[in-house]
Amino acid sequence: MGEVLVLVDHVDGAVRKPTLELLTLARRIGDPVAVFLGTGVDTAAPVLAEYGAVKVLAADAAEFADYLVVPKVDALQAAAASVQPVAVLVPSSAEGKEVAARLALRLNSGIITDATDVEPGDDGPVATQAVFAASFTTKSRITTGVPVITVKPNSAAPEAAPAAGTVEQLAVSFGELATGTKVLTRTPRESTGRPELTEAAIVVSGGRGVNGAENFHIIEALADSLGAAVGASRAAVDAGWYPHTNQVGQTGKSVSPQLYVANGISGAIQHRAGMQTSKTIVAVNKDAEAPIFDLVDYGVVGDLFQVVPQLTEVITARKG
Numbered sequence: 001m002g003e004v005l006v007l008v009d010h011v012d013g014a015v016r017k018p019t020l021e022l023l024t025l026a027r028r029i030g031d032p033v034a035v036f037l038g039t040g041v042d043t044a045a046p047v048l049a050e051y052g053a054v055k056v057l058a059a060d061a062a063e064f065a066d067y068l069v070v071p072k073v074d075a076l077q078a079a080a081a082s083v084q085p086v087a088v089l090v091p092s093s094a095e096g097k098e099v100a101a102r103l104a105l106r107l108n109s110g111i112i113t114d115a116t117d118v119e120p121g122d123d124g125p126v127a128t129q130a131v132f133a134a135s136f137t138t139k140s141r142i143t144t145g146v147p148v149i150t151v152k153p154n155s156a157a158p159e160a161a162p163a164a165g166t167v168e169q170l171a172v173s174f175g176e177l178a179t180g181t182k183v184l185t186r187t188p189r190e191s192t193g194r195p196e197l198t199e200a201a202i203v204v205s206g207g208r209g210v211n212g213a214e215n216f217h218i219i220e221a222l223a224d225s226l227g228a229a230v231g232a233s234r235a236a237v238d239a240g241w242y243p244h245t246n247q248v249g250q251t252g253k254s255v256s257p258q259l260y261v262a263n264g265i266s267g268a269i270q271h272r273a274g275m276q277t278s279k280t281i282v283a284v285n286k287d288a289e290a291p292i293f294d295l296v297d298y299g300v301v302g303d304l305f306q307v308v309p310q311l312t313e314v315i316t317a318r319k320g
């Protein structure tokens, strides 16, 4: 089996869960080689090894933090040149997709974005995608160059499979474009204490049925009882009840959690586009004819103001 490059998503060496998922998927198609850029490799390397990285290619330079995207592309290209990988897997974040696209262009390779699964195939890895607002599932294989695939968070359950994880320094020479766009300031987002929406294993969302910003605490309470992230439909966001950063759907974020709970959301195609690949879908809606019920695993026809607090109470009591 050949080696599979996995671009590590981390914060100062704290490896984020989507990377562990990528390592788990990478093991199906080859030997994972993690590419770690920036500071904190000493913290990250044991974790990457635990999840199957046979090798960690590490590079640290001010360029990774000070400039947008291109330095990472330079580094990933250097890693691809040193390893001759059978595939490159990148987390499907906005930055990851830009890095992957630029890398594919440089390698003269095909690219698949937003895959929800990656399997071995006779002629190279086969990626699953949900397309056309998730109304179709496709399986595709890249026919040109080294397959570059971005994978959505929550596409696989991370499984430990200890490997050597030997750290090797990666020599990177930055091209002219690397310093094209400089980062001037950074403002950390205020933490809600809840998981990041696109990475959360459980998402609890509210729609127009929540009927006001002042009622969203009902949704937040259910989310907190489950350790979930909070999402919102565009109707709720447009009404100013919840921030745009929490919008789920075609023009919002795409989520694929283990459990998605839609409250007071009708299930418009544009909303479904952002959550239809969730593993288990639950909806609470007072209209039995609401289209969301066509795709749920469990549906409750009822008033969310009665159902959701009761659900929160039961979950909290069971946990206690």
Ligand SMILES: Cc1cc2nc3c(=O)[nH]c(=O)nc-3n(C[C@H](O)[C@H](O)[C@H](O)COP(=O)(O)OP(=O)(O)OC[C@H]3O[C@@H](n4cnc5c(N)ncnc54)[C@H](O)[C@@H]3O)c2cc1C
Pocket: 206, 207, 208, 209, 210, 232, 233, 234, 235, 236, 247, 248, 249, 250, 251, 252, 253, 263, 264, 265, 266, 267, 268, 269, 270, 271, 274, 284, 285, 286, 287, 290, 302, 303, 304, 305
């Ligand atoms: C180009 C384009 C892009 C779009 N992008 C997005 C997107 O990214 N995300 C997105 O969500 N939408 C998007 N939309 C909008 C989308 O078409 C719908 O208008 C929107 O999703 C509706 O939100 P909703 O389900 O909250 O509201 P509604 O469709 O009004 O549904 C509200 C639901 O709440 C139920 N309800 C009301 N009161 C209660 C109660 N007390 N208890 C239980 N149930 C109750 C009702 O029965 C109803 O089913 C987009 C539209 C366009 C044209």
